[in-house]
Every structure is written in C-alpha cells, then in structure tokens.
Amino acid sequence: xxxxxxxxxxxxxxxxxxxxxxxxxxxxxxxxxxxxxxxxxxxxxxxxxxxxxxxxxxxxxxxxxxxxxxxxxxxxxxxxxxxxxxxxxxxxxxxxxxxxxxxxxxxxxxxxxxxxxxxxxxxxxxxxxxxxxxxxxxxxxxxxxxxxxxxxxxxxxxxxxxxxxxxxxxxxxxxxxxxxxxxxxxxxxxxxxxxxxxxxxxxxxxxxxxxxxxxxxxxx
Amino acid sequence: xxxxxxxxxxxxxxxxxxxxxxxxxxxxxxxxxxxxxxxxxxxxxxxxxxxxxxxxxxxxxxxxxxxxxxxxxxxxxxxxxxxxxxxxxxxxxxxxxxxxxxxxxxxxxxxxxxxxxxxxxxxxxxxxxxxxxxxxxxxxxxxxxxxxxxxxxxxxxxxxxxxxxxxxxxxxxxxxxxxxxxxxxxxxxxxxxxxxxxxxxxxxxxxxxxxxxxxxxxxxxxxxxxxxxxx
Numbered sequence: 291x292x293x294x295x296x297x298x299x300x301x302x303x304x305x306x307x308x309x310x311x312x313x314x315x316x317x318x319x320x321x322x323x324x325x326x327x328x329x330x331x332x333x334x335x336x337x338x339x340x341x342x343x344x345x346x347x348x349x350x351x352x353x354x355x356x357x358x359x360x361x362x363x364x365x366x367x368x369x370x371x372x373x374x375x376x377x378x379x380x381x382x383x384x385x386x387x388x389x390x391x392x393x394x395x396x397x398x399x400x401x402x403x404x405x406x407x408x409x410x411x412x413x414x415x416x417x418x419x420x421x422x423x424x425x426x427x428x429x430x431x432x433x434x435x436x437x438x439x440x441x442x443x444x445x446x447x448x449x450x451x452x453x454x455x456x457x458x459x460x461x462x463x464x465x466x467x468x469x470x471x472x473x474x475x476x477x478x479x480x481x482x483x484x485x486x487x488x489x490x491x492x493x494x495x496x497x498x499x500x501x502x503x504x505x506x507x508x509x510x
Numbered sequence: 511x512x513x514x515x516x517x518x519x520x521x522x523x524x525x526x527x528x529x530x531x532x533x534x535x536x537x538x539x540x541x542x543x544x545x546x547x548x549x550x551x552x553x554x555x556x557x558x559x560x561x562x563x564x565x566x567x568x569x570x571x572x573x574x575x576x577x578x579x580x581x582x583x584x585x586x587x588x589x590x591x592x593x594x595x596x597x598x599x600x601x602x603x604x605x606x607x608x609x610x611x612x613x614x615x616x617x618x619x620x621x622x623x624x625x626x627x628x629x630x631x632x633x634x635x636x637x638x639x640x641x642x643x644x645x646x647x648x649x650x651x652x653x654x655x656x657x658x659x660x661x662x663x664x665x666x667x668x669x670x671x672x673x674x675x676x677x678x679x680x681x682x683x684x685x686x687x688x689x690x691x692x693x694x695x696x697x698x699x700x701x702x703x704x705x706x707x708x709x710x711x712x713x714x715x716x717x718x719x720x721x722x723x724x725x726x727x728x729x730x731x732x733x734x735x736x737x738x739x740x741x
Contacts, residue, residue: 334639362638369639375632379654379737389640392650420739438640 291474292316292442296332296342296352305329305498308342315468317489318478319509324495326478330444333476334369335362347441363392368435368443368473372450374427376419382430383415389438402437408470409433409463425456429463436471443475449484457484464488482509512711520687521695522715528603528691529671532611533664536618540667541660544622545652566616570676577609577681605682606689610671613678618667621727625659625734626652658734662727669723673716692716 295308305325318326331337333344335351338359344352346367351360368389376385386406390397406412409429419427428448435443448464449457461484468475468488479485485492486506494502494509502508514522546552547559565573581588581599591597599605629652637647653660675693682689684698696712699705 336635336638362635363641363643365639366641367639369636371632371636373632375630375636377633377637377651378739379651388637388642388650392637392643392646393641434640444639 291347292333292476293343293345294329294333296329296339296344298328298332298337298339300328303498307493307495307498307500309493309500309503311491311493313474313489313491315475315477315489315491317485317492317506318476318495319480319482319485319492320495321480323497325498326480326495327446329495330369330446330476330478333442334367334444335360335365366393366439366441368438368440370428370431370435370443370445370448372447374419374424374431374451376422376427376430376434378419380419381415382411382417382419382422385419385430385434386411386415386437389434393438395439398439401439405433405436405471408466423456424452425459428452428460432463432467436467436473440473443471443473444478445475446478447480449479449481461487485509512714514711514715515708517686518695518708518712521690521692521712524603524606524687524689525672525691525693528606528610529668531604532607532614532671533618533668535607536611536615536667537660537664540615540618540622540663541653544619544626544663545648547619548623548626562619563616565613565677570613570674571680573613574609574677574680577605577612577677581605581608581681599682601682601685601689603682603688606678606691609677609681610674613674614667614670617670618663621659621663621666621731622656625656625662628659628734628738629655630738655737656734658730658737662730662734665723665727665730669720669727672719672723 291312293310298305320326332339341354411429492508583600634647637651679694684694692712696709699709
C-alpha cells in the first residue's frame with residue numbers, strides 16, 4: 291500500500307526513513323521534532339525528498355533517481371491537518387464539496403450521505419468555519435478529505451489541537467472511519483493511547499530515524 | 511445645491527471615464543503583480559518593486575514627459591501602436607487614462623499585495639492536497655480571500671486617478687472635452703478672472719469623490735479581515 295524510502299536534510303535536521311506497509315492504519319509515532327510532519331508532507335508531495343522513493347498504491351510518486359516528483363494535486367491523497375484548515379470563505383457544504391469539484395468527479399450522493407452520517411456533520415452544512423467548535427471543524431476536515439475520494443488518508447495529529455474532552459468526542463469517529471470508510475490511513479501522533487486504539491501497524495520515529503516498526507506491541 | 515455648468519459637467523464626466531477605464535485596465539495587471547511580489551521570489555524582484563513605486567516618488571511632470579517621449583506620436587511605442595493598431599494616446603482621453611493608470615498603479619497594487627500576503631499559505635496547501643492545481647488554487651482560494659483587498663486597491667487607485675494632474679497635463683495637455691479633467695479644469699479656472707466660483711464647485715466635487723473613495727476602501731479592508739476569520 292505505502293512504501294517509503296527517503297532521505298531529507300532540513301537545516302540541521304536530517305531525516306532518513308524506510309518502511310513498507312500494507313496495514314490499514316499506519317501509526318507514525320514519535321516525540322515532537324522527530325520528523326513526523328516532514329515525513330507526512332513528503333508523502334503528500336508538499337516536500338520533496340533529497341533522495342529516495344515513495345510509492346502509494348503501486349504508483350511511484352517520488353523517485354529521485356528517475357527524476358519523478360508527482361505534484362500534490364495529482365497524488366489523490368487526503369490530508370487532515372492538526373489545524374483543520376477549512377476554507378474560511380466557504381461554508382461547510384462548500385468545503386465538503388471542494389475536493390470533488392477540483393478533481394472533476396461526478397457527484398456521488400450515496401457516498402456523500404454515508405460520510406456525512408459517519409461524521410455526524412449534517413446539521414452544520416450552512417455554517418461558516420468561524421462558527422464551528424474545534425471538534426466540529428476537525429470532523430468537517432475529515433469529511434472534506436474523504437469526499438475527495440483519496441486512495442490514502444494522511445492524518446497529522448488531528449486531535450492535537452483539542453482538549454481531552456473533545457478528543458474523546460472525535461476518537462469514536464476515527465475508529466468508525468477505520469472500520470467503515472475503506473481508505474488506508476497514515477495516522478501521526480505522539481499519544482500512545484490514541485495509537486493503541488487506532489493503528490494496525492506502528493512506525494516509530496526518533497530524531498529523524500525509524501527505530502522500530504511492527505505491530506501495536508512496539509509501543510510498549 | 512451646487513449649480514454645475516455644462517462645461518463643468520463635461521470635465522467631471524471625463525474625469526470619471528478616464529479614472530474608470532484606467533482602474534479597470536490596471537486591475538488585472540495589478541493583481542498579477544501583487545501576486546508575484548507577495549508569493550514569488552525571483553531575480554530582480556526588488557528592482558520590479560522599486561519600478562512599481564517609481565510614479566509615487568518621481569515628479570509627475572517627469573512621468574508625463576517620459577510618457578510623451580514613449581507614447582507620443584513619434585515615440586517608440588506610440589508610433590508603433592498608431593501605425594499597427596490605430597491606437598493613439600497623444601492629446602487624447604485615452605492618453606489621460608494611461609497617465610492616470612500609471613500614476614495610480616502603486617496605490618492600486620499595495621492593498622492587493624498586502625491582502626495576498628495576509629492569506630495563510632497553509633490554506634493553499636490544503637487546496638492542493640484536495641486536488642486543486644496552482645491555477646485553480648489561485649482562483650478558488652487566493653483570489654476570493656484577497657477580494658476585499660483587491661476592491662480596496664481598485665477604489666484607492668480610482669481616487670488617485672481622478673485627482674491626477676501633473677503627468678496628465680504634461681502628456682496630453684488640457685483640451686476641454688478631450689483631456690480636460692476636473693484637476694486641469696480647476697487649474698484653468700483659477701488662472702481665469704471670475705473663475706473662482708466654478709473652481710470652488712469643482713473643488714467640492716473633488717473632495718466628495720476622494721472622501722467617498724477613502725471611506726469605501728476602509729470598508730473593504732474591514733470586510734477583508736472578517737472574511738479571513740471565517741465569519
């Protein structure tokens with residue numbers, strides 16, 4: 291599903307990571323500053339590796355030796371950021387529809403309905419992002435990413451900006467997403483409990499290096 | 511109320527036409543340049559930035575004279591445009607629009623550039639992850655979010671264009687009905703005996719137009735802030 295073998299120098303920090311995974315949810319675990327976000331940004335194409343390859347779903351999206359670097363907008367990935375990044379000039383319904391429109395996909399009312407029910411965001415449709423709570427914003431961001439019909443969903447500490455209560459409110463949605471949405475995910479977190487609940491495989495990062503890789507057991 | 515004579519109306523309407531055309535033509539160039547200066551790093555950027563601001567610091571008479579040399583009948587560009595496309599700037603209202611457009615350009619670009627710089631680039635990244643090409647990102651995210659700033663720039667540019675005097679009179683002279691704008695009409699009236707009353711009326715019109723534009727620009731700027739906060 292996802293194969294990564296990259297090197298990247300970012301100022302003083304050097305990132306070097308290699309792993310291949312068929313897991314449904316790859317948990318990317320590490321302290322802040324371990325290089326998790328840089329790694330995810332490279333999978334998304336927002337950052338270009340100095341050397342190496344990235345393969346998503348059989349398609350080589352980065353290969354430094356062959357000079358391949360597929361731009362972000364053609365990678366067909368979904369990305370949920372810690373800070374949601376909803377478009378402030380669009381209401382919730384327009385935000386949700388954005389990816390479908392940009393990719394020129396035909397409307398799929400059944401999928402639309404399923405995602406909205408899954409995330410319980412039907413009542414928010416007409417609202418502007420400025421009028422949403424943090425948890426609601428994150429649920430809409432999840433829906434927006436899913437509705438662009440990605441082949442891989444990247445979640446970079448999607449609960450990071452929420453307080454404990456809100457986290458517990460969103461977590462069940464993520465579990466449902468894993469079990470029902472049928473999209474493989476890369477889930478970035480520094481929270482062991484979160485990853486235990488969600489991940490099927492763990493990539494542990496420490497100061498820019500993969501220190502262990504395997505089942506959820508490596509978290510202990 | 512103000513008892514505006516037909517001759518004064520001619521000057522007011524000409525000023526409005528010149529300023530409207532100048533603003534409309536300058537706007538796409540202004541947006542492109544504002545985006546370039548806000549979002550791209552390239553060789554010669556500071557030179558380009560200085561060039562854009564040049565009309566602000568150069569004596570208007572110098573700008574007007576340079577326009578005459580370049581866009582006059584015998585000028586390099588002016589001669590070419592007249593021969594090939596039949597577009598003449600010298601001593602025409604179109605020349606006045608060109609002079610006004612150039613003189614107001616720095617004021618038009620500035621709010622546009624500031625509003626583009628204020629947009630969170632991470633929103634543009636988010637749009638890319640959702641499948642939007644850079645071209646689509648610009649039209650669906652950058653431009654809509656910058657719109658109040660774009661409008662503020664247009665209003666400010668318009669206000670400046672309507673008041674432009676030095677470059678216009680140098681380039682296209684002061685011909686009633688063709689190139690005599692409010693400013694050049696006031697200038698002529700002050701030099702005529704008994705012209706004070708008419709000059710006074712045009713002065714009041716100028717003040718009203720300028721104030722209106724400033725208030726409108728301020729309103730658009732406040733809208734921009736509200737928009738960026740998603741309310």
